[in-house]
Amino acid sequence: MKKIVERIALPAPAPGTSRELIVHRYGDKGARPKVYLHAALHADEHPGLLTLNHLIRLLDQSSDPLHGEIVLLPFANPVGMAQHLNGYLAGRYELSGGGNFNRNFPDLSEAVAEAIRGKLGADAAVNSALIRAAAEAAAAALPRENELQALRAALLGLSIGADYVLDVHCDLEALVHIFVSHHHRDLGDELGSQLAADVVLLEQEPGGSPFDEANAGLWWKLRERLGGDARVPNGCFATTLELRGQADVSDDMAAGDAMNIYRFLQRRGVIGGDPGKLPKARGKPTPLEGTDVLKAPVAGLVAYRKQLGDRVAKGEVVADIVDLAAADPTQARTPVISRADGVLFSRSIRKLLASGETVAKVAGGEKLAHRKAGNLLEA
Ligand SMILES: [Zn+2]
Incomplete structure (x- = not known):
């Protein structure tokens, strides 16, 4: 597959330093469905880095047709990846006081509601396009006064228009598990089965504004703001994917996980080709x-x-x-x-x-x- 690689510079935290995000873009801008993936928003969680490295290789070498658009960041958090402290990598919280890297993402639903109020019509695809364009404009207008703010705004700006958002994390020592909203139980089931996840956790109201909720939640929060307007669908499936534990970094596991993500994208019509039969689920989804x-x-x-x-x-x-x-x-x-x-x-x-x-x-x-x-x- 053809791609372009872009670099997004973050504001320098100190003279003489600079950090950037790397973005691999496959497919035409605006092609649907769009999928967004990144790894290690918590910068001390490394299995996903190797998994996406394998996925990039798979995509680069694939001869399957690409129907949609794929935006993939090989790492989500260069700020956290540089937080070495007395021999340890402190990648979960921002050391200058910004808190947990995967909390407090901005809720764009108010700005989007203002932008589209009275503009929804009968055509579902047109409505979704209108909402996505308003969301991308709202993300583009987010303040970027410091490095952390700019990082959050850049990630959200790249992901907010996507149909599928995969935020790849890991736990301390763990089995594969995923977090999905109860609104997307069926897709959670499908992804969980494909990944051979042992646990699928259904969120009602997790709290804390993590990255997955900032993306998926936009749609139901927007629907609420517009008085339960049924023309606003749940237009984004966003999931936090926990690829085992911090020590589980190996080519074997990463290659398997990357292939399973690839098959999920085939199953969802982002990529052509046959994903094969969906493996049987290892367990039923359970409430968070x-x-x-x-x-x-x-x-x-x-x-x-x-x-x-x-x-x-x-x-x-x-x-x-x-x-x-x-x-x-x-x-x-x-x-x-x-x-x-x-x-x-x-x-x-x-x-x-x-x-x-x-x-x-x-x-x-x-x-x-x-x-x-x-x-x-x-x-
Ligand atoms: Zn995490």
Whole structure:
């Protein structure tokens, strides 16, 4: 496939430095469906970087016809990738105070509502094009006063007009899992099956304005602002793809994941050719409110009793926290108990935990009373 490679300069944070985004563009601008992909918005999450590197190779060498447009950033966050701190890469939060890199993306629905009010007609395709153009104009008008603001505005500007947005992350130590809105359950099912995801988490109202919601949520927020106008469809499927854990960077896994993303794009009509039969889903989608995020009740060393992929019953002990200061080691263990019945899909990569730190995540099918909508993602 033919492509052009563009570079977007970010405002320099200090004299003598500069950073940029790299954009691989395949297909004609405006061709549909449009897909947008990037990796490592949390800059310490590296499996997706290798996966997209493999996907670029697949696309470059492919002789399948491209029907739509593909915009692919091999890395989403050059700011975070440079945050080396005493031998560690601190890639989740912006060190100058901007917070979590995957929170607080701007909500463009108000600006888009203003721009299109009274202009929707009977033709669904024309309406969607109008909304996308207004959204791209709103993204172009976002302030870019500092590097982080400019980074967020650039990413959103490239993605906001897309039909499909794949935001590729990973967890600490984890199975493949994806986050999708309950509005897009069927597509979540399809992508989850294609990726052999162990867990598909359905979001009602995750909160925090992450990148996926800034894209997909534009459409339902806009519909609400226009009094529930049914002419506003859910025009963007956006997902956070968690490609296992931080250490899971290998050519074998990345090549497999890239091929599965390629097949998903074929299945969605972005690329021609036969994607083959959709693999059988490994599990049913579960509500994000049904995921128990188990926290360390006290500080100490975590000793797991359960492995990734284990079924865990409500009330079962997943791990012990070992109090290293206890005089008697037989009295030093505090159990960490699951409140969900489900699959253990995430554990900590760090073993010495502070109290309140996440120990594990268990995806259950039933909503949990202690999980609050709007506050479902960790800071
Ligand atoms: Zn992440």
